Amino acid sequence: MDKMEGSFAVEDMQNVQINIGAIVKEVEEWDQPMGPFPYPTIATLRDWDFKIMNRYKVFYSPICDRCTLCTYGPCDLTGDKRGACGIDQAAQQGRIVLIACLMGATAHCAHGRHLYHWCLDKFGDLPVNMGDEILVDAPITRTIAGIKPKTLKDFGPVLSYFEEQVSQLLASTHTGQEGSYLDFESKALHAGMLDHLGMEVSDIIQTVAYDMPRGDEDAPIVECGMGTLDKSKAILITYGHNLAASSEAMFYTEDNNLWDKVDIGGVCCTAHDNVRIGEGLGYPKEISEKYKMVGTKAKIAGAIGWWRKMVRGDVMDCVMVDEQCVWTDVLNECSKLKIPVIASSEKIMLGLPDRTNDPVDGIVDDLVNFRMPGVAVLDPTKAGEIGVRTAIAVKPKRAEIREADPFLSEEDFKKYAESCTYCHSCQFVCPPHIKIGDVVQAAAKGNFEPLSSTYEICVGCRRCEQVCPQDIPILSLYAYANKEYIRNQKFKMRAGRGTVKDTEIRRVGAPIVLGTIPGVIAIVGCGNYPNGTKECYDIAKEFVDRGFIVAASGCMAMDMSLYTDDDGKTIWEQYGGAVDGRNICNVGSCVANAHITGATIKIATIFAGRNERANFDDMADYTLSKIGACGVAWGAYSQKAASIATGCNRMGVPVVVQPHSVMYRRAFLGRTDKKEDWEIIDARDGSRVYCEPAPEHMLYVAESVEEAMLMMAKLCIRPSDNSQGRMIKLTHYCDISMKYFGCMPPDWAIYVRHASDLPLKWKDDMLKELESKHGWEIDWKRKAIVSGPIRKMDVSFDPTNIERKIRTKK
Amino acid sequence: MTVDTTKNAVPFEMAQIPGPEMAKAYNTAVIGAIMKKAKRPLLVVGAELFEDPVMFDKVIAIGKTGVPIAATAHSIKGFIERGYTDNVTMIGLHPLTNYLRFKDWQGLDGQGQYDVVIFMGIFYKFASAMFSALKNFNRDIKRVSIDRYYHVNADMTFGNLAFDQDKYHEAVDEVTAKLTA
Ligand code: SF4
Ligand code: SF4
Ligand code: SF4
Numbered sequence: 001m002d003k004m005e006g007s008f009a010v011e012d013m014q015n016v017q018i019n020i021g022a023i024v025k026e027v028e029e030w031d032q033p034m035g036p037f038p039y040p041t042i043a044t045l046r047d048w049d050f051k052i053m054n055r056y057k058v059f060y061s062p063i064c065d066r067c068t069l070c071t072y073g074p075c076d077l078t079g080d081k082r083g084a085c086g087i088d089q090a091a092q093q094g095r096i097v098l099i100a101c102l103m104g105a106t107a108h109c110a111h112g113r114h115l116y117h118w119c120l121d122k123f124g125d126l127p128v129n130m131g132d133e134i135l136v137d138a139p140i141t142r143t144i145a146g147i148k149p150k151t152l153k154d155f156g157p158v159l160s161y162f163e164e165q166v167s168q169l170l171a172s173t174h175t176g177q178e179g180s181y182l183d184f185e186s187k188a189l190h191a192g193m194l195d196h197l198g199m200e201v202s203d204i205i206q207t208v209a210y211d212m213p214r215g216d217e218d219a220p221i222v223e224c225g226m227g228t229l230d231k232s233k234a235i236l237i238t239y240g241h242n243l244a245a246s247s248e249a250m251f252y253t254e255d256n257n258l259w260d261k262v263d264i265g266g267v268c269c270t271a272h273d274n275v276r277i278g279e280g281l282g283y284p285k286e287i288s289e290k291y292k293m294v295g296t297k298a299k300i301a302g303a304i305g306w307w308r309k310m311v312r313g314d315v316m317d318c319v320m321v322d323e324q325c326v327w328t329d330v331l332n333e334c335s336k337l338k339i340p341v342i343a344s345s346e347k348i349m350l351g352l353p354d355r356t357n358d359p360v361d362g363i364v365d366d367l368v369n370f371r372m373p374g375v376a377v378l379d380p381t382k383a384g385e386i387g388v389r390t391a392i393a394v395k396p397k398r399a400e401i402r403e404a405d406p407f408l409s410e411e412d413f414k415k416y417a418e419s420c421t422y423c424h425s426c427q428f429v430c431p432p433h434i435k436i437g438d439v440v441q442a443a444a445k446g447n448f449e450p451l452s453s454t455y456e457i458c459v460g461c462r463r464c465e466q467v468c469p470q471d472i473p474i475l476s477l478y479a480y481a482n483k484e485y486i487r488n489q490k491f492k493m494r495a496g497r498g499t500v501k502d503t504e505i506r507r508v509g510a511p512i513v514l515g516t517i518p519g520v521i522a523i524v525g526c527g528n529y530p531n532g533t534k535e536c537y538d539i540a541k542e543f544v545d546r547g548f549i550v551a552a553s554g555c556m557a558m559d560m561s562l563y564t565d566d567d568g569k570t571i572w573e574q575y576g577g578a579v580d581g582r583n584i585c586n587v588g589s590c591v592a593n594a595h596i597t598g599a600t601i602k603i604a605t606i607f608a609g610r611n612e613r614a615n616f617d618d619m620a621d622y623t624l625s626k627i628g629a630c631g632v633a634w635g636a637y638s639q640k641a642a643s644i645a646t647g648c649n650r651m652g653v654p655v656v657v658q659p660h661s662v663m664y665r666r667a668f669l670g671r672t673d674k675k676e677d678w679e680i681i682d683a684r685d686g687s688r689v690y691c692e693p694a695p696e697h698m699l700y701v702a703e704s705v706e707e708a709m710l711m712m713a714k715l716c717i718r719p720s721d722n723s724q725g726r727m728i729k730l731t732h733y734c735d736i737s738m739k740y741f742g743c744m745p746p747d748w749a750i751y752v753r754h755a756s757d758l759p760l761k762w763k764d765d766m767l768k769e770l771e772s773k774h775g776w777e778i779d780w781k782r783k784a785i786v787s788g789p790i791r792k793m794d795v796s797f798d799p800t801n802i803e804r805k806i807r808t809k810k
Numbered sequence: 811m812t813v814d815t816t817k818n819a820v821p822f823e824m825a826q827i828p829g830p831e832m833a834k835a836y837n838t839a840v841i842g843a844i845m846k847k848a849k850r851p852l853l854v855v856g857a858e859l860f861e862d863p864v865m866f867d868k869v870i871a872i873g874k875t876g877v878p879i880a881a882t883a884h885s886i887k888g889f890i891e892r893g894y895t896d897n898v899t900m901i902g903l904h905p906l907t908n909y910l911r912f913k914d915w916q917g918l919d920g921q922g923q924y925d926v927v928i929f930m931g932i933f934y935k936f937a938s939a940m941f942s943a944l945k946n947f948n949r950d951i952k953r954v955s956i957d958r959y960y961h962v963n964a965d966m967t968f969g970n971l972a973f974d975q976d977k978y979h980e981a982v983d984e985v986t987a988k989l990t991a
Contacts, residue, residue, distance in 0.1 A: 057908065059911075062942050062943075063828070065828045065831065066829045077829075077946075079831075429823060662935060662936055665939075700902070701903075703882055707857075707884055741884045742886065743886060
């Protein structure tokens, strides 16, 4: 403790000095003038938020009509009713949305804060060196904070800013504070923006400290899937989102030459970060000298949706949890299979004794002899060593137990399956609507097919088991019937490449803004829903094949690795990893999502020469009008996904989500029947122009994957598309519609400005339809449109939503 | 023999309990009568029709009585395959519900806002949330479900028939018969 307090004191002093020095240096090296909005507070960007919400109406679908937050409650807010405090249903929903976004944003920021202290302790201050090909190194930090971080310590004030903002935002949710849904949503957008800042800070800290790839399109191919865990060795699972303790387990294994005795497999984002360690540019020395490429020795056990299935599948000997997305019954689940648990984060201690200050030998002995189901050890180095040693020592003991009494024997399986009374209780609660009664009935008759074909669709929520009056351990039946699948779940994934290079932005900037690359698709979050993990592969494949730039992250990137083409290649082996058309890049763990929004800023600054410094609304306006990007979270469960999506929306990036996401309660949806909502400014002279609704929505729930793909293609349309770009985008939009819907989308005509916008494939038919159905005037000799479109094609149109961008007033 | 659609009136996802105002389960005659009496009804159907394809034919039978159909998700495909698109419009459930909650919306045909919306064949959680949006933000529209689930946020619904396909089919046929009677 003494050491930590000492280092804090010194750090604070140094911060002052560095800040003073930095101002002088920045003038020399970063000659951008300070923009209008450094460190924006709650109300600073409110005008921008209201512009967004004026076009994209806040849409609520309450999940609960009541409020129970204070002693006046419960209050019924259904319809026009108000609570005792005066709040109405819309504002109450906005309040819940804001709280969810704050949960998500603080999860990332607190992660970054922990890494900040831990890395400064472990490595000392380090330069933020992203390599020669990345000069715009921390685009979101530059845009929001107005600083260019030189060393890790420069992130200190950025994190402090974040912490002050979330404390102000959370305060506004107290009864009797904010009362307008619009202002709650503006605050939620603020929280979402902060989330992206927190993610960027977290990922840059770990990239710089652990020498992770810095925009490496050739990041190594690593192993992914439960079957890659070598059962001849002890298996340590590291589960969560923070690599501190997990990396120490890897370093301990390397230092002691134990890789032939232990396999380390990650679950959820820790898996991503494990396999990125030591694969960067060769600094810091501490990593590059001792642990170069050590990341390739760890394995990706799988995504969050597989967690309970892994436990029931008996794939691990010991588990070490860190933070975020750790199912809170980890101890119950693991103790049944005699899997010792080590909790390594203050945020998740699970009621376990804090053994941080006890000697390692004693802790390992207690765990290996099952004197306690788990321990909390908050020193990452110690936790890492305990994890590895416990896994190795407990493996033979677990084998003995399994030998004497298998966790689920053949007789057990039969007995349970046959006890099913076909009461349907399970089917009432299964989120993906698996007909579990039928599945169990089939199993009782010796037919395992339904248990295998629904295995990937099951999200492992355990709801069915909890309502089953016969106490059938349904997930264990699944594990029993899918032993072979588990053994063979062996795939390849590209390790997270991290950020985007400036050189890549130079290459794709113009094609993106003109539309000739039809869009940037970001596939993020977890891939649980609604129909199993396969749909994330299908989405990725559809858009890569169509020449979009596809970026993936988090559990989605892992889940899409579980499928192959006819040649047995995963998507990562089928395509390159660059930020380019017909490529697919894995940016990394969830915090690496920041690089995707960061890339839109980089396009505005590197390609279009705009100043990003403290200039958030300008960057977002540029993105909204000119960068055809669309995010999709097809299966996300978390509040972090809510804040990430909300942050994308403030940045002008629309997001499509899956039907379970109605639990997020709020969407932003446009109305194409309101022409006035789509008025936009032409920055050349300040004139106001009615524009096609592009993008039409900001946050959209799709009912099926087919609808999601159609909407994603449409939401990549932007006012700035040139004719060739619009033609390409319309071609994909119409083509996806023909492929999955069997017809043209009913609204294609509103995106046509000129005959050369029309897809060649259908040009004549479309012209006919414009004339006959929409009453447009067509000059058939020239095959030209004389009148009809919402606006004419104009190559130098410069759309903006911000008055200060007007160059000369009319 | 009429199907008793008032039984099993418990939320299909058990924890889906919104508050004091919960749907009532009605028999097919009452629901049929409400649909028939509606001035501007809209039948909204979704992608779950593909899981029980005969439902497309049953929806088309309702469409033929003059009730316009909004085909959400990619369900339009099922209508095209059956050669019936007369009064079927392709639209996402999310934007459709967004339009429905605004009193000034003029409808899919430009003839004005609807007075009764009927949901069927839509993923439960999504449909439930969209009913909730209307329940809270546009109470002028009557919310009717003829899906196989007890729909807690509707005004009028069947009880759960999810595990008895034959009965469910029969119940829908009874509603259709009421419309043509
Ligand atoms: S916060 Fe307001 S709405 Fe909620 S219980 Fe208290 S008085 Fe009722
Ligand atoms: S554990 Fe799987 S089968 Fe059971 S309710 Fe959850 S998703 Fe359905
Ligand atoms: S709840 Fe249990 S007994 Fe009832 S159908 Fe499901 S598995 Fe069978």
